[in-house]
Amino acid sequence: MSQDTVIFDQAGIARALTRIAHEILEKNKGTEDLVLVGIRSGGDHLARLLRDRIVEIEGVEIPLGTVDITMYRDDISSRGTLPVGKTEIPFALDGKKIILVDEVIFTGRTIRAALDALIDIGRPDCIQLAVLIDRGHRELPIRPDFVGRNVPTARDEDICVFFDHAQPIEVRLVKS
Amino acid sequence: MSFRHKHIIALRDLSKDDIEQLLNTAESMREINNREIKKVPTLRGKTIINLFYESSTRTRTSFEIAGKRLSADTVNIAPSNSSATKGETLADTALNLLAMKPDIIVMRHAVSGSHYFLAEKVNCSIINAGDGAHEHPSQGLLDMLTIKDKFGRLDGLKVAIVGDITHSRVARSNIQGLTKLGSSIFLAGPPTMIPPGVERLGNVTVCATMKEAIQDADVVMMLRIQQERQGKTLMPNAREYSRYFGLNPQNLQYARPDAMVMHPGPINRGVEMSSYVVDGSQSHILKQVENGVAVRMAMLYHVCGGTAVE
Numbered sequence: 001m002s003q004d005t006v007i008f009d010q011a012g013i014a015r016a017l018t019r020i021a022h023e024i025l026e027k028n029k030g031t032e033d034l035v036l037v038g039i040r041s042g043g044d045h046l047a048r049l050l051r052d053r054i055v056e057i058e059g060v061e062i063p064l065g066t067v068d069i070t071m072y073r074d075d076i077s078s079r080g081t082l083p084v085g086k087t088e089i090p091f092a093l094d095g096k097k098i099i100l101v102d103e104v105i106f107t108g109r110t111i112r113a114a115l116d117a118l119i120d121i122g123r124p125d126c127i128q129l130a131v132l133i134d135r136g137h138r139e140l141p142i143r144p145d146f147v148g149r150n151v152p153t154a155r156d157e158d159i160c161v162f163f164d165h166a167q168p169i170e171v172r173l174v175k176s
Numbered sequence: 177m178s179f180r181h182k183h184i185i186a187l188r189d190l191s192k193d194d195i196e197q198l199l200n201t202a203e204s205m206r207e208i209n210n211r212e213i214k215k216v217p218t219l220r221g222k223t224i225i226n227l228f229y230e231s232s233t234r235t236r237t238s239f240e241i242a243g244k245r246l247s248a249d250t251v252n253i254a255p256s257n258s259s260a261t262k263g264e265t266l267a268d269t270a271l272n273l274l275a276m277k278p279d280i281i282v283m284r285h286a287v288s289g290s291h292y293f294l295a296e297k298v299n300c301s302i303i304n305a306g307d308g309a310h311e312h313p314s315q316g317l318l319d320m321l322t323i324k325d326k327f328g329r330l331d332g333l334k335v336a337i338v339g340d341i342t343h344s345r346v347a348r349s350n351i352q353g354l355t356k357l358g359s360s361i362f363l364a365g366p367p368t369m370i371p372p373g374v375e376r377l378g379n380v381t382v383c384a385t386m387k388e389a390i391q392d393a394d395v396v397m398m399l400r401i402q403q404e405r406q407g408k409t410l411m412p413n414a415r416e417y418s419r420y421f422g423l424n425p426q427n428l429q430y431a432r433p434d435a436m437v438m439h440p441g442p443i444n445r446g447v448e449m450s451s452y453v454v455d456g457s458q459s460h461i462l463k464q465v466e467n468g469v470a471v472r473m474a475m476l477y478h479v480c481g482g483t484a485v486e
Contacts, residue, residue, distance in 0.1 A: 068204065071208070071216040071217075071218045071246075071477075072216065072217060072218070073218075076218060076219075076480060076481055081178065081179055081477055081478050081480065081481030082178065082481075083178075083197060083200060083201065084200075084201045084204040084205065084474075084477070085204060086203070086204045086207055087204075087207050088207070116217065117216075120211070120213055120215070120216065121211060121213070
């Protein structure tokens with residue numbers, strides 16, 4: 001019997017994204033050289049919403065890309081092959097400030113894979129990480145720069161971000 | 177839905193879902209081939225042996241590049257410089273290679289079905305790069321990807337395959353794959369080169385003339401005359417063949433105006449196809465070669481994660 005706790009509703013997610021958008025602009029002093037890259041799948045939707053907010057605040061268009069990390073996973077032999085999604089970064093990364101966006105940060109291994117993927121494509125000036133939820137249990141020395149909410153969890157719990165037509169509607173803590 | 181095959185020997189053994197997954201993965205792999213640094217670390221530490229008992233330029237190079245782009249170590253073995261010329265059997269060669277712990281053996285062999293024999297002897301993955309007149313799954317898959325690129329689907333297309341069907345493993349893999357994904361196949365060729373009972377493979381029609389096969393076709397796939405595989409004379413001469421079964425700008429007009437022309441290569445210009453068609457605007461021949469690398473990357477990737485079900 002699983003128990004779900006709603007830890008973020010639609011309005012809460014929207015507020016957190018608005019705050020993160022402001023924080024990104026504050027930290028980077030505007031939009032110069034800024035690009036957003038979302039991790040498939042989930043992070044790409046959040047990256048698009050952050051881009052919309054930044055455009056709204058600053059009135060400047062900024063490039064948006066997505067990265068698929070399947071080819072960079074470290075567990076191909078142990079868990080079998082997964083479907084490979086498309087990486088779409090239709091702009092040069094050299095000299096850019098990349099905001100990497102994911103929904104939940106857990107062990108940090110996904111982010112490690114995404115960093116490798118981005119560095120294979122170009123040489124950015126810097127990479128900053130924005131996540132909606134930080135649930136702890138890091139296995140690598142990686143930390144997010146922008147966090148929607150810190151949620152302490154047990155290892156056997158799960159954080160699920162629910163989307164409806166690419167719009168985040170709810171974040172739940174699922175106890176198994 | 178995950179791909180669960182340890183070996184890829186024939187498209188006949190794969191389900192519609194398996195084939196669709198390989199094609200989807202191949203589409204994603206293409207992005208890597210367009211990068212400045214064309215390499216991902218996915219198969220780092222894996223060893224791939226390319227064992228080619230028959231000559232090949234495209235397929236061998238393509239498999240080698242595919243392996244290298246996925247960071248695997250690839251080793252090529254050709255018969256002229258291997259122990260096979262000294263009388264070693266396939267089984268012995270395989271066991272010796274196996275002692276060097278490869279993860280995948282990509283093999284081309286003149287004997288149909290030799291890969292099934294090999295798969296029983298070894299514990300690594302086997303990928304068929306062509307076996308006799310049986311199948312050539314990577315060619316079938318890259319042809320399907322090229323068709324899908326142009327039409328966005330494979331379902332409901334009319335595909336004409338013209339030439340030496342009997343000796344063509346390319347035709348067999350395309351028939352197996354395309355019919356599973358909903359295309360209709362129309363075959364034409366000299367009666368001596370049409371295998372009896374080929375209609376039983378699925379949605380396949382044997383046509384009496386080339387015109388009938390390519391009439392309103394979406395895809396016209398031409399095959400090479402496999403002189404090295406034909407035991408006896410199956411046609412009077414190349415000129416007569418070309419006259420009845422060669423593709424030229426005149427008979428290409430029977431096909432749909434946006435029909436695509438394909439050929440697995442190597443081409444005998446002026447025999448199965450005139451140069452006007454080979455180099456014409458409807459030709460997708462080089463696109464096929466380009467897609468070959470992406471498809472083979474997808475095959476290597478998926479067998480590495482597959483568990484044995486065969």
